[in-house]
Amino acid sequence: MSSDFIKILGGTVHDPANGIDGEVRDLWLAGGKVVAAPTDPSVQAVRVIDARGLVVMPGGVDMHCHIVGSKVNTARIMCPERSREAAPVARTATTRSGTMGSVPSSFATGYRYAGLGYTTAFDAAIAPLAARHAHLELADTPCVDRGFYTLVGNNHYVMRSIQKGEPEKLKSFIAWLLGAAGAYATKLVNPGGVELWKQGRDGNARDLDTTVDGFGVTPGQIIGSVARAVDELRLPHPVHVHCNNLGLPGNWTTTLETMKRLDGHRGHLTHIQFHSYAGGDGDEDTFGSKVAPLAEYVNAHPNLTVDVGQVVFGRTMSMTADGPVGHYLSRLQGSKWYSSDIEQEAGCGIVPIEYKNTSAVHAWQWAIGLEWYLMVDDPWRVTMSTDHPNGGSFLAYPQIIRLLMDRTFRQNVFQALPAPVREKSALKDLDREYTLNEIAIITRAGPARMLGLKDKGHLGVGADADITIYAPASDAETMFQMPRHVIKAGRLLVEDGEIREPLMGKTLHVAPDYDREVEADIQAWFEDSYSIRWRNYPVDLKAQTEAEVVA
Amino acid sequence: MPLIFRLASAIGSPVRLGGITPDRLRDMSLVEIARLEVLQGNVSVALGDLFRVSGDGADGRLTFEGDLAGVHEIGRGMTGGEIVVRGSAGRHVGGGMTGGAIHIHGDAGDWLGCEMKGGLIHVRGSAGDHTGAAYAGSRRGMTEGTILIEGSVGSHLGASMRRGLVAVGGDCRDVAGLEMIAGSILVFGACGRAPGAGMRRGTIGVFGMSPVPLLPTFRAAGRFRPLFLRLIRRDLERLGFPPRDELSGEELVLYHGDLVGLGKGEVWCREDGGTP
Numbered sequence: 127m128s129s130d131f132i133k134i135l136g137g138t139v140h141d142p143a144n145g146i147d148g149e150v151r152d153l154w155l156a157g158g159k160v161v162a163a164p165t166d167p168s169v170q171a172v173r174v175i176d177a178r179g180l181v182v183m184p185g186g187v188d189m190h191c192h193i194v195g196s197k198v199n200t201a202r203i204m205c206p207e208r209s210r211e212a213a214p215v216a217r218t219a220t221t222r223s224g225t226m227g228s229v230p231s232s233f234a235t236g237y238r239y240a241g242l243g244y245t246t247a248f249d250a251a252i253a254p255l256a257a258r259h260a261h262l263e264l265a266d267t268p269c270v271d272r273g274f275y276t277l278v279g280n281n282h283y284v285m286r287s288i289q290k291g292e293p294e295k296l297k298s299f300i301a302w303l304l305g306a307a308g309a310y311a312t313k314l315v316n317p318g319g320v321e322l323w324k325q326g327r328d329g330n331a332r333d334l335d336t337t338v339d340g341f342g343v344t345p346g347q348i349i350g351s352v353a354r355a356v357d358e359l360r361l362p363h364p365v366h367v368h369c370n371n372l373g374l375p376g377n378w379t380t381t382l383e384t385m386k387r388l389d390g391h392r393g394h395l396t397h398i399q400f401h402s403y404a405g406g407d408g409d410e411d412t413f414g415s416k417v418a419p420l421a422e423y424v425n426a427h428p429n430l431t432v433d434v435g436q437v438v439f440g441r442t443m444s445m446t447a448d449g450p451v452g453h454y455l456s457r458l459q460g461s462k463w464y465s466s467d468i469e470q471e472a473g474c475g476i477v478p479i480e481y482k483n484t485s486a487v488h489a490w491q492w493a494i495g496l497e498w499y500l501m502v503d504d505p506w507r508v509t510m511s512t513d514h515p516n517g518g519s520f521l522a523y524p525q526i527i528r529l530l531m532d533r534t535f536r537q538n539v540f541q542a543l544p545a546p547v548r549e550k551s552a553l554k555d556l557d558r559e560y561t562l563n564e565i566a567i568i569t570r571a572g573p574a575r576m577l578g579l580k581d582k583g584h585l586g587v588g589a590d591a592d593i594t595i596y597a598p599a600s601d602a603e604t605m606f607q608m609p610r611h612v613i614k615a616g617r618l619l620v621e622d623g624e625i626r627e628p629l630m631g632k633t634l635h636v637a638p639d640y641d642r643e644v645e646a647d648i649q650a651w652f653e654d655s656y657s658i659r660w661r662n663y664p665v666d667l668k669a670q671t672e673a674e675v676v677a
Numbered sequence: 678m679p680l681i682f683r684l685a686s687a688i689g690s691p692v693r694l695g696g697i698t699p700d701r702l703r704d705m706s707l708v709e710i711a712r713l714e715v716l717q718g719n720v721s722v723a724l725g726d727l728f729r730v731s732g733d734g735a736d737g738r739l740t741f742e743g744d745l746a747g748v749h750e751i752g753r754g755m756t757g758g759e760i761v762v763r764g765s766a767g768r769h770v771g772g773g774m775t776g777g778a779i780h781i782h783g784d785a786g787d788w789l790g791c792e793m794k795g796g797l798i799h800v801r802g803s804a805g806d807h808t809g810a811a812y813a814g815s816r817r818g819m820t821e822g823t824i825l826i827e828g829s830v831g832s833h834l835g836a837s838m839r840r841g842l843v844a845v846g847g848d849c850r851d852v853a854g855l856e857m858i859a860g861s862i863l864v865f866g867a868c869g870r871a872p873g874a875g876m877r878r879g880t881i882g883v884f885g886m887s888p889v890p891l892l893p894t895f896r897a898a899g900r901f902r903p904l905f906l907r908l909i910r911r912d913l914e915r916l917g918f919p920p921r922d923e924l925s926g927e928e929l930v931l932y933h934g935d936l937v938g939l940g941k942g943e944v945w946c947r948e949d950g951g952t953p
């Protein structure tokens with residue numbers, strides 16, 4: 127290990143994973159890691175960062191965003207007006223130029239994450255067939271360590287193995303697929319429903335017991351079987367579930383049922399805000415929040431974690447592997463729409479949208495997101511996300527932090543919402559305020575733990591030296607908007623909002639072991655079904671990017 | 678006396694003049710103006726290195742002289758005043774302008790008056806593709822204002838336009854009024870394929886050919902003497918557009934379409950009209 131020490135002097139450290147809640151202490155870094163203070167008092171640091179009076183936290187971890195791959199690029203191509211209307215990112219001596227708008231360009235995405243103090247980000251929905259593209263684009267997304275989850279919930283081989291009652295084969299397939307795609311985790315998106323949508327107009331899974339034509343399986347069986355396989359493979363992150371019926375009134379029962387069908391296995395329910403709605407078909411007045419019963423269930427079941435998918439008022443881009451949702455939104459908003467059918471694997475829908483605080487439904491969605499943060503008792507079980515760029519941009523995180531830490535600010539925004547929401551949302555009585563330590567949990571320590579990233583989200587000896595240093599300010603939004611220093615792998619990435627050294631991060635992925643004998647069966651199915659050859663399918667990560675196998 | 682920009686010599690890389698508008702220069706000295714930076718290719722250059730600047734911009738009038746075919750974004754975003762180009766102009770002239778007038782005594786390039794929101798553009802020569810249209814991805818083309826072209830124009834004339842008037846003395850190429858939402862397009866020459874394709878509302882007149890190559894999704898609605906065209910003629914003459922007898926109130930054939938869209942658009946053609 128290099129003995130070139132960097133010392134972060136006298137900061138107020140928030141490291142909840144190690145039980146440190148605002149203690150003034152020094153941190154020593156070397157070789158890209160947090161190290162113990164040298165015992166020899168004559169050892170000098172080559173660089174001292176004076177953090178006295180400043181707040182020190184681990185670098186932020188975004189566990190659910192959409193920043194690379196075919197859907198992201200289709201959205202950029204489809205909505206050039208969004209990029210055109212936003213101020214461009216100018217080239218500097220150290221950084222490249224780029225565009226912003228709802229879907230920033232690759233380099234700009236990395237710079238802006240770093241500028242917010244985030245040092246790790248995971249794209250949450252890459253079809254295995256698009257993995258090669260995703261990896262190449264991740265290699266052009268600077269400043270963050272990164273990875274992606276790959277789609278398995280409508281994969282034909284997955285459904286076929288469940289139908290045939292072959293859990294061992296399913297397990298091997300998932301392990302093989304994760305390795306072939308260089309993915310970090312498994313993702314279910316409207317399991318079974320996307321396949322039904324691909325089979326015919328208005329096809330979808332209405333509940334967890336709908337049979338998927340041609341496969342004889344149900345969404346409930348897919349959820350239970352994949353969750354079990356992921357647990358048995360001991361993958362670092364549990365199955366990452368985008369439930370059926372996203373965005374639909376009354377969908378909370380589907381969500382509750384999904385939690386139950388996990389059958390005690392670990393499960394992460396993503397952008398849970400979009401899945402917590404009361405109400406029935408066609409009756410807007412009954413639309414509302416069912417966070418209370420869902421949060422109660424989450425509170426009582428430690429196998430579950432959630433991220434919120436907070437809606438932010440303004441223009442956003444809906445991009446999802448949930449093809450029927452894209453169709454639904456484009457009809458609702460009368461906007462342009464992209465849909466695609468990804469062979470044996472998945473679907474995709476993209477629609478530019480705008481969330482307005484004058485719309486009762488949108489205001490409900492905003493309130494429901496905040497209810498989730500405030501009604502899950504244990505901050506280790508809920509993570510901050512906007513499902514970037516779906517609910518809003520990741521650039522809104524500082525604003526969300528202020529909404530959580532400052533109930534007066536929250537009430538001011540709340541009071542401007544349409545009357546039905548003001549009168550009925552539980553938000554009017556929720557006066558909980560997040561502490562700085564709790565913010566550190568839901569933005570870095572918690573997601574790192576949910577992802578099974580042992581070296582991230584904390585500042586103990588051996589942790590990656592990914593560190594963000596904030597200057598306290600009159601409000602939390604200002605404080606979190608522009609960190610004073612961001613350190614990545616022990617190097618100074620950002621200083622006072624300027625990128626100093628736009629170093630490239632590494633790609634985090636898994637390569638689980640599996641029963642090699644199943645490969646022949648997978649290959650036979652593959653050669654019979656796919657538009658590309660078997661040998662061209664797996665991604666050779668070493669050839670493409672700096673990568674690290676996590677498990 | 679206007680502020681005069683005389684192109685010093687032939688330019689190499691294209692120049693972008695976006696932001697050099699009468700309202701901005703009104704209170705500046707010649708020295709300050711010569712120091713303003715614009716993009717040439719991918720580098721910033723001083724206006725004074727490209728143009729010899731003389732005169733006085735206090736009355737909100739700018740004049741450009743020389744062959745400005747490689748100078749783009751003239752009058753882009755202007756809010757008032759007047760720009761005169763003595764020669765040809767490049768692309769994106771008057772893009773997004775909200776007021777004032779631009780007179781081009783030559784030809785204009787593509788994207789003339791794109792997404793303009795008000796004011797007047799008058800081209801004595803011809804213009805390129807996407808005149809008065811929407812930029813890629815936008816829902817709306819021009820939303821207000823008037824574009825007069827005495828020569829011909831390219832394709833996508835007035836695509837997705839929302840309001841306003843475009844008059845073309847010569848021909849236009851394919852898909853004039855593509856997906857137009859409302860507004861008026863008058864073409865006194867011939868037009869290319871499928872005028873009004875996907876139009877929702879609005880009015881297109883094609884006076885210089887017969888039959889007009891309409892899509893089969895337009896339906897003949899009868900013969901009329903549209904008096905509103907006489908009102909438009911009066912407006913055009915007041916603005917200095919050469920008088921057109923076609924607008925005197927003669928009997929024309931009306932088609933409704935595009936029926937694959939809302940179908941509330943009107944296309945007016947000469948006697949023995951289009952080919953539905």
Ligand SMILES: [Zn+2]
Binds near residue numbers: 516
């Ligand atoms: Zn997502």
